[in-house]
Amino acid sequence: MLCLSSFLFFASFNMIIPELPAYLTSLGGEDYKGLIISLFTLTAGLSRPFSGKLADKIGRIPVMVFGAGICFVVSLMYPVITSVAGFLLLRFVHGFSTGFTPTGVSAYVADIVPFNRRGEAMGLQSLFGSMGMAAGPALGGYIGQIWGIEPLFYASAFTAILSILVIIRLKETMQDPEKMSRKHLRLHRHEIIEKxxxxPSLVLLLTVFSFGTVLTIIPDYSEYLGIQNKGLFFAVFTLSSLGIRIIAGKTSDKYGRIPVMKVATLSMAIAMVLIAFAQSKTMLMLGGVIFGCSVGMNSPTISAWTIDLSLDAYRGRALATMYIALEAGIGIGALISGWVFANKAENFPLVFSLGAITAIIAFFYLFLLPKEQRFLVPEDKE
Structure with missing residues (x-):
């Protein structure tokens, strides 16, 4: 049930992404394309400390429901507010959705899964999330082409409400959750970041820089290469990540998180170089396949590594810290790529090469970790 809800949630807000750059341009905001993703991720990052604390205090399910509820409401508002400023405000608010729901989902998974199968479980959960990320843009691109942008926004809202209907059928895993009160919205300094x-949070930040670039620039790059469905690349890279997620999770359970992360970061660098210098649809899609494999190895392994290092009482906070790094990396990648691209086709190679550089930095950083980090496997903790 949790995996089904994740599928619907990720499909909801991802299905509109391929059409947003063109929609913003139609509103007269072509110079603000970099803000489409960066504003979304900024809010998500700012809300993570609150979602982490609330997940540890009032329970996992209320946090998940709140995030999906934001998706529903904001998707209904897009057709109503048609100014550039209003659109950017909605993107800012929309970010609360991923600031809350994934934190609750990851904590819920960690609650119900034994340590020695944690990587496998995170791989399975992220598999369904990725399926939503693949189905969303592909379906969204189709709806946008056939029926237009407004029906697409309504389809996004409908998908979000379906995810809520699934979540509310789940049983809360927290023992003796507290009632919501004002004190839960007051953060102390030590409650913001789990040291x-x-x-793992730094490694994640460096690797998802490329993800922010892809989300922002690929729709224009696809159009430049003559690809009509701007969601096709998203479908290719996400589908290529599906099968490898569970394999990567199981491998990290057996051999440790760091060896898998080394392969993931190196693959990311190779993918971004291929994408940077793609001159055809085939080469771009090949880069998308390798990019997807990298993401498929990265996501469950980083999540399991984070949970390995966290204390049970502060699991929500630890996962929130990881997601802050996720949003920061995506947001910075989106903002910088939009600024460097500047709507000039000759800048495509430079934009994607920056993602290769950050991935290489992450690759070498993994070799600098303390020995106990580099070889941490389930048996060590047991």
Missing amino acids: RVLQ
């Missing part, structure tokens, strides 16, 4: 998980 125990800074190392």
Whole structure:
């Protein structure tokens, strides 16, 4: 049930992404394309400390429901507010959705899965999320082409409400959750960042820089290469990540998180170089396949590594810290790529090469970790 809800949630807000750059341009905001993703991720990052604390205090399910509810409401508002400023405000608010729901989902998974199968479980959960990320843009691109942008926004809202109907059927895993009160919205300094998980969070920030670039620039790049469905690349890279997620999770359970991450970061660098210098649809899609494999290895392994290092009582906070790094990396990648691209086709190679550089930095950083980090496997903790 949790996996089904994740599928619907990720499909909801991802199905509109391929059409947003063109929609913003139609509103007269072509110079603000970099803000489409960066504003979304900024809010998600800012809300993570609150979602982490609330997940640890009032329960996992209320946090998941709140995030999906934001998706529903905002998707209904897009057709109503048609100014550039209003659109950017909605993108800012929309970010609360991913600031809350994934934190609750990851904590819920960690609650119900034994340590020695944690990587496998995170791989399975992220598999369904990725299927939503693949189905969303592909379906969204189709709806946008056939029926237009407004029906697409309504389809996004409908998908979000379906995910809520699934979530509310789940049983809360927290023992004795507290009632919501004002004190839960007051953050102390030590409640913002969980220091125990800074190392995986830094690796995540460096690797998802490329993801922000892809989300922002690929729709224009696809059009430049003559690809009509701007969601096709998203479908290719996400589908290529599906099968490898569970394999990567199981491998990290057996051999450790760091060896898998080394392969993931190196693959990311190779993919971004291929994408940067693609001159055809075939080469772009090949880069998308390798990019997807990298993402498929990265996501469940980083999540499991973060949970490995966290304390049970502060699991929500630890996962929130990881997601802050996720949003920061995506947001920075989106903002910088939009600024460097500047709507000039000759800048495509430079934009994607920056993602290769950050992935290489992450690759070498993994070799600098303390020995106990580099070889952490389930048996060590047991």
